[in-house]
Structures are given as C-alpha cells and as structure tokens.
Amino acid sequence: MQNRTIDFGVKEIYFLSEDECKFFEALCETIVPEGPDPATDPGALTIGAISYIDSLLYDLPKNSQQHFREAIKLLDKDCKNKFSKNFAAIKPEQRDSALRDFYFNSKTREMMFDLRSLVLEGFYSDYRDPSYSGVTAWEYIEFGGKRISDIKKDWSFLKAWKDHTDGR
Amino acid sequence: MLKDYDAIVIGSGAGGGPIAWKLTEAGKKVAIIEAGGFYMTSDFNRFELLALRNLWWKPRWTSNHELGLKDEIALGMGRCVGGSTTIFTAVAHRMPEWNYREWFEATRLRNEDGVPFSQEDLEKYYEQVERDTSVREYTEWDEGLKKIDQGFRKLGYPFYPVKAYVNMKCDKSGCLFGCPTEAKRGTLVSYIIPSVLLGAEVIYNSTVTKILFSSDTGDKPRVKGVEFVNEKGETKRLESKIVILAAGAMNTPLILLDSGIEEVSGFSQSSKQIGQNFGVNTATIVFGKFDDVLNNWLLHPLSGQMEEFAQKEKGGFLLEASEVMEGPLSFAEFIVDEDGMPLWGSRQKEILRGYKHYAGVFINIHDSNDGRVFRDQATGQEKFHKPITTSDKQKIEKARSMCREAFLAAGAKETVNSIYASHHVQGTCRMGEDPSMSVVNLNCESHDIGGLFVVDGSVLPSVIDANPSLTIMAISLRVANYLQETNIFENMIEN
Numbered sequence: 001m002q003n004r005t006i007d008f009g010v011k012e013i014y015f016l017s018e019d020e021c022k023f024f025e026a027l028c029e030t031i032v033p034e035g036p037d038p039a040t041d042p043g044a045l046t047i048g049a050i051s052y053i054d055s056l057l058y059d060l061p062k063n064s065q066q067h068f069r070e071a072i073k074l075l076d077k078d079c080k081n082k083f084s085k086n087f088a089a090i091k092p093e094q095r096d097s098a099l100r101d102f103y104f105n106s107k108t109r110e111m112m113f114d115l116r117s118l119v120l121e122g123f124y125s126d127y128r129d130p131s132y133s134g135v136t137a138w139e140y141i142e143f144g145g146k147r148i149s150d151i152k153k154d155w156s157f158l159k160a161w162k163d164h165t166d167g168r
Numbered sequence: 169m170l171k172d173y174d175a176i177v178i179g180s181g182a183g184g185g186p187i188a189w190k191l192t193e194a195g196k197k198v199a200i201i202e203a204g205g206f207y208m209t210s211d212f213n214r215f216e217l218l219a220l221r222n223l224w225w226k227p228r229w230t231s232n233h234e235l236g237l238k239d240e241i242a243l244g245m246g247r248c249v250g251g252s253t254t255i256f257t258a259v260a261h262r263m264p265e266w267n268y269r270e271w272f273e274a275t276r277l278r279n280e281d282g283v284p285f286s287q288e289d290l291e292k293y294y295e296q297v298e299r300d301t302s303v304r305e306y307t308e309w310d311e312g313l314k315k316i317d318q319g320f321r322k323l324g325y326p327f328y329p330v331k332a333y334v335n336m337k338c339d340k341s342g343c344l345f346g347c348p349t350e351a352k353r354g355t356l357v358s359y360i361i362p363s364v365l366l367g368a369e370v371i372y373n374s375t376v377t378k379i380l381f382s383s384d385t386g387d388k389p390r391v392k393g394v395e396f397v398n399e400k401g402e403t404k405r406l407e408s409k410i411v412i413l414a415a416g417a418m419n420t421p422l423i424l425l426d427s428g429i430e431e432v433s434g435f436s437q438s439s440k441q442i443g444q445n446f447g448v449n450t451a452t453i454v455f456g457k458f459d460d461v462l463n464n465w466l467l468h469p470l471s472g473q474m475e476e477f478a479q480k481e482k483g484g485f486l487l488e489a490s491e492v493m494e495g496p497l498s499f500a501e502f503i504v505d506e507d508g509m510p511l512w513g514s515r516q517k518e519i520l521r522g523y524k525h526y527a528g529v530f531i532n533i534h535d536s537n538d539g540r541v542f543r544d545q546a547t548g549q550e551k552f553h554k555p556i557t558t559s560d561k562q563k564i565e566k567a568r569s570m571c572r573e574a575f576l577a578a579g580a581k582e583t584v585n586s587i588y589a590s591h592h593v594q595g596t597c598r599m600g601e602d603p604s605m606s607v608v609n610l611n612c613e614s615h616d617i618g619g620l621f622v623v624d625g626s627v628l629p630s631v632i633d634a635n636p637s638l639t640i641m642a643i644s645l646r647v648a649n650y651l652q653e654t655n656i657f658e659n660m661i662e663n
C-alpha cells in the first residue's frame with residue numbers, strides 16, 4: 001500500500017486512486033471547509049475525513065463503488081465542459097457553482113446528495129482519522145450531554161480503524 | 169404435506185408485530201422474517217452514524233423528475249426488528265373520524281354488515297393496542313416545545329400534549345436512534361420480544377424476495393410460503409399455511425410484483441392496483457434559532473401537536489414539535505437555503521455551530537394518494553413516484569410561514585427550512601371490496617391469492633391526518649382476530 005500520509009492528512013489509503021483522493025480533498029474543502037484556525041475550527045480535511053470516505057467505499061459492493069466512481073466522472077465532466085478543468089483543479093467559487101448545477105440536473109441530483117453525504121458523515125458523525133487527535137465535530141459544535149458525551153465510538157467497521165486497532 | 173409454519177410474517181414493524189404476537193399467543197407456529205438486524209434496547213445508544221446504518225434504510229428518493237417534476241422526497245423508514253416503530257417518535261394517535269369518510273370514497277370500504285367502515289370497527293383494537301403499548305399523554309415538555317407553544321399561542325393556536333407509546337420511565341434520550349431505555353413501547357418491546365419468549369422464531373437479516381403459491385387449487389391460487397435470502401446470502405424457502413406480508417408500503421408492493429401476482433392472476437384488476445395510490449403525508453421541518461441554549465436533541469421529540477388545520481378542508485397540515493433530528497449529521501442532511509437548495513460549505517457549518525440553539529416544528533401535509541411504487545423493467549431498479557402538486561406546495565408554504573411567524577413571535581432570531589421527507593408511507597395495496605380499486609379485502613386478504621394477507625401501511629385506503637402507526641397496529645389486531653374467529657388454520661385443506 002502506498003503511503004500518502006502527507007498528502008491527505010490520513011494514515012493510510014486503501015481504495016481511492018491518487019486522482020480520486022484529490023477529488024475528495026476538493027469536495028471536503030467545499031462541503032465542510034476549515035476555519036481560519038483549523039485547530040479550533042476544523043473542517044472535513046482537518047480531521048481526516050478522506051480516510052472515512054476511503055474505508056467506506058472500500059467495503060461497498062462493487063456496483064455501489066461503481067456508482068460513486070460514475071458520480072465523480074460525471075461531475076468532473078461537467079467541470080471540464082464549463083471550466084476546462086476537473087473538479088479538483090477549479091477555484092472554490094467554481095466548485096460551488098459546479099455542485100449547484102449537479103444538483104439542478106435531475107439526472108445527477110441523487111449523486112450530489114450521495115457525494116455530499118460522504119463528507120457530512122465523515123465530519124458530523126464525529127469521525128477522526130487514527131492519526132488525528134485534535135478537535136472534532138461534536139466538540140466544535142458542542143453536541144453532547146447525557147448518553148452522548150460518554151459514547152465509546154466504535155469505528156472498527158471502517159478499515160482505517162480496524163487495522164489501526166488491530167495494532168498495525 | 170406438512171408446513172414448516174402456521175404463519176410466516178414478513179416484516180416486524182407496526183403491521184407485522186401485533187399479529188405475530190396474537191397468533192403466537194394463540195399457540196400457532198409463527199416465523200417472522202425481517203430484512204434488518206435484531207437489536208435489543210441495550211444495544212441502542214446515541215452514536216448517530218451507526219444507528220442510521222443499523223436501524224434505518226438508506227434514504228430512498230422519489231424519482232419525480234421522471235414525471236417532469238422538480239421536487240423530490242426523501243423516504244426514510246426503519247429497517248430492523250421492530251421496523252419503523254424502533255426509530256419512530258412514538259406519537260400514538262387514532263385516526264380522525266373524517267378520514268373514514270375519505271376511506272369510503274377511496275375504495276368503498278364496508279364492514280361485515282355492509283355499513284361503511286367506521287371508528288366503531290377499529291375501536292376495540294385501538295383500545296387493545298393502547299393497553300399493550302402503555303399509551304399515555306406526554307406532558308413533560310422540553311424547552312424547545314415550550315417556546316414553540318408560546319409563539320403559536322400568540323397566533324391563537326396553542327399546542328396540546330400528544331399521546332405517546334411511552335411509559336413513565338422515559339428519560340428523554342431521544343427516539344430516532346432506538347430508545348436506549350425500555351420506555352418506548354414500539355413493536356420490538358411490546359410484541360416481538362414477548363412473541364419470541366413464547367416460541368416465535370425471528371429470522372433476521374433476511375430479505376424475502378418472493379411469495380410462493382400454487383395455482384392448481386381450484387378457483388384461485390393459494391399461498392404456499394416464501395423465498396428469502398438469509399444472512400449468509402443463501403436463497404431459502406419456507407412453507408406455511410398463511411403468509412402475512414407486512415414489509416411496509418414501499419417494499420410490500422415490490423415483493424408482490426416480483427412474485428408474479430399479475431401474471432398468475434391473469435392480470436386481474438386488483439393486481440394492477442399493486443403499488444398504485446402511494447401516499448406519503450409529505451413532511452418538512454422548520455427550525456427556529458433562539459438565544460438560549462436548548463440542546464433540543466435530549467428530549468422525547470414530538471411531544472406536542474397543533475391539529476387545527478389538519479383536515480383537508482381546513483388547510484391540510486398537521487404540526488408537531490419539537491424535532492431537530494437528534495443528531496448533527498441528520499440535521500446537516502436536512503437543512504436547505506431560502507431557495508430550497510441543500511446546504512453545504514461555511515453557511516451550513518455556521519448553522520451547525522448554532523445547533524444547540526434550535527428547536528423545530530414538523531409539518532405533515534394531507535396530500536393525495538397519487539404516487540406509485542414499481543420496478544423499472546429495463547434496469548430492475550425500485551422506483552418511487554410521488555408528485556408534490558401545486559396544492560401540496562400551497563399547504564407546505566402556508567404551514568412554513570405560520571411556523572416562521574410563531575418562531576419569531578416566540579423570540580427566535582432566524583429560521584431554516586428542511587428538505588421534503590416522508591416517514592408515513594401508505595396506500596400501495598389498499599383494502600376495499602371492489603377489486604378494481606383495491607388489492608386486499610376488508611380482512612386484508614388478497615383478492616387474488618388465498619391465504620395471503622397484507623397487514624401494514626400499504627392497506628390504508630387514503631392518507632390519514634394522524635401519525636399512522638396506531639391505526640396500522642389496530643388493523644393488525646383486527647386481522648388477527650378475524651383469523652382466530654374463522655378458525656382459518658384448522659379449516660384449511662392442506663395442499
């Protein structure tokens with residue numbers, strides 16, 4: 001397995017190609033951006049949402065993996081038509097506009113929700129990559145209280161964590 | 169030939185649970201086949217992501233764009249033992265009396281005496297469910313609801329406490345991710361576990377793919393059993409004297425269509441009704457942001473209701489509160505901007521940052537049963553059509569602006585809307601006497617296949633102006649009573 005730790009702020013990547021990582025990096029920045037001080041105002045990239053997305057897709061059945069690959073391809077195609085570059089290479093405002101168009105195209109609307117969900121889950125579920133130990137979503141938005149603050153979140157259904165807790 | 173079971177019940181939610189219990193209690197050999205997993209209340213906690221993965225179907229969206237329409241609805245239902253009642257918000261309301269008239273208009277539904285089906289025909293079953301599930305008035309309101317009520321009082325429309333399937337042990341730990349106490353008395357706690365204790369078998373993580381029937385039994389085909397894919401991915405068959413299909417209004421019609429009922433019935437009129445008349449009570453939420461910290465995720469959601477406008481003629485929307493989705497992930501998925509666009513980016517993050525200040529009003533409209541559930545022949549995909557009509561939109565907009573006004577009157581600083589969603593799917597196998605208008609008869613038995621009963625939200629002839637589960641459970645007990653009174657198991661000639 002190649003080690004891309006430095007590139008995407010996560011310990012290991014199992015499924016995504018380099019280009020797909022770049023795509024999701026851009027998507028993370030767009031859906032849940034970092035604040036001016038990521039240490040107190042983290043975004044999806046800060047906490048390592050890429051490894052959530054990577055592990056989740058890794059375990060999906062082939063046809064669902066294909067569905068996401070198709071979504072990436074279609075969004076990239078839209079971007080190339082409009083901005084002559086793929087989603088990862090365009091400016092932040094252009095990404096917003098590309099996603100908006102992706103939503104307004106009825107054929108790709110569900111894909112827009114699916115892609116957005118990956119990042120929202122990778123952040124608002126309170127996920128963090130095994131290599132990150134800073135502020136995460138629930139602390140940031142002060143979500144907690146009875147039966148919530150003391151949950152032991154078991155991430156072992158994700159490859160990124162299963163391997164980590166297996167002591168690798 | 170010896171059957172494996174007296175009855176196989178497909179699905180363990182509001183429809184499947186009560187009848188499985190009644191038959192088991194009467195000494196029948198019962199198997200319950202459930203697509204989702206079997207979790208106990210002690211397995212439930214507030215880890216939102218895993219709860220959504222383990223207890224819910226992934227949201228299934230309508231494909232209204234195929235009809236040339238713009239708006240889609242996220243259909244979110246339960247997929248676990250207990251069905252949607254494991255994750256429901258436990259409002260236990262009887263159907264208003266005017267809905268019976270609408271039922272009669274929809275399918276000419278009459279009782280055994282030939283009189284239009286009415287409140288009286290369900291009364292004793294309602295009472296029984298209310299006893300079995302500890303229904304009571306829920307008066308321990310959360311701070312969010314108190315504020316919402318203050319706002320609505322200023323408009324002249326106070327909220328009233330709901331009745332809920334919740335006993336006094338409720339410690340306000342939320343509903344949508346499974347109740348971590350046994351306070352919420354959904355079918356899991358009230359009917360399924362007691363059935364298991366009396367010997368019923370629950371075959372979980374197992375998806376029924378087909379109803380089996382034999383067509384060499386005289387005038388109409390008779391049910392033989394079911395085919396399903398078990399936890400290990402193996403295809404299995406089990407035989408039973410009768411089959412109770414209770415997979416919910418989205419899956420029940422798909423199972424029937426996949427079983428080839430249309431073909432075997434010679435494309436009968438009733439078989440063409442399967443999957444038609446899909447109604448959903450299209451819902452949406454208005455969230456209001458207050459200065460105070462509410463942490464409105466630690467509550468019994470929907471503890472109060474305002475039904476002044478529920479009846480179609482009076483506006484056609486029902487309001488319940490408070491609901492902020494109980495977790496940031498669901499909240500983030502739900503919120504939209506002024507134009508109805510789903511949010512992301514810094515705007516969404518800013519709203520999430522204020523999550524602790526929000527309370528929410530759940531709007532449920534009386535829409536029409538003009539949707540459809542079917543399988544796309546070309547791709548094999550499940551499809552759900554449910555148009556949001558101009559008149560539906562008017563109801564939603566009226567309700568939204570009233571909620572906004574009430575929030576502002578109560579001191580909220582801003583409001584945010586949600587996507588369109590539904591948790592009240594109904595109507596896809598209506599009950600009635602006329603096979604050209606319905607799929608099952610008064611006793612919920614298929615017009616086309618003997619011994620096949622549909623007992624879930626599918627059978628409701630038209631959308632009702634109350635949360636549907638109590639009515640579905642009452643119908644389930646009514647059918648159980650019919651089976652016992654007619655001695656169906658003893659009188660059956662085995663084929």
Ligand SMILES: Cc1cc2nc3c(=O)[nH]c(=O)nc-3n(C[C@H](O)[C@H](O)[C@H](O)COP(=O)(O)OP(=O)(O)OC[C@H]3O[C@@H](n4cnc5c(N)ncnc54)[C@H](O)[C@@H]3O)c2cc1C
Binds near residue numbers: 180184201591635636
């Ligand atoms: C979040 C939420 C909140 C709600 N709140 C309320 C409320 O407060 N009050 C109220 O009255 N109602 C509420 N409802 C609605 C209520 O729960 C439903 O109307 C009711 O449970 C429907 O009953 P049903 O038997 O038709 O389907 P369900 O209860 O959904 O049960 C169907 C079951 O069948 C299983 N199944 C599906 N396909 C198959 C298959 N092929 N093989 C085997 N099993 C299968 C499903 O997994 C599911 O467990 C709520 C629903 C949701 C989702």
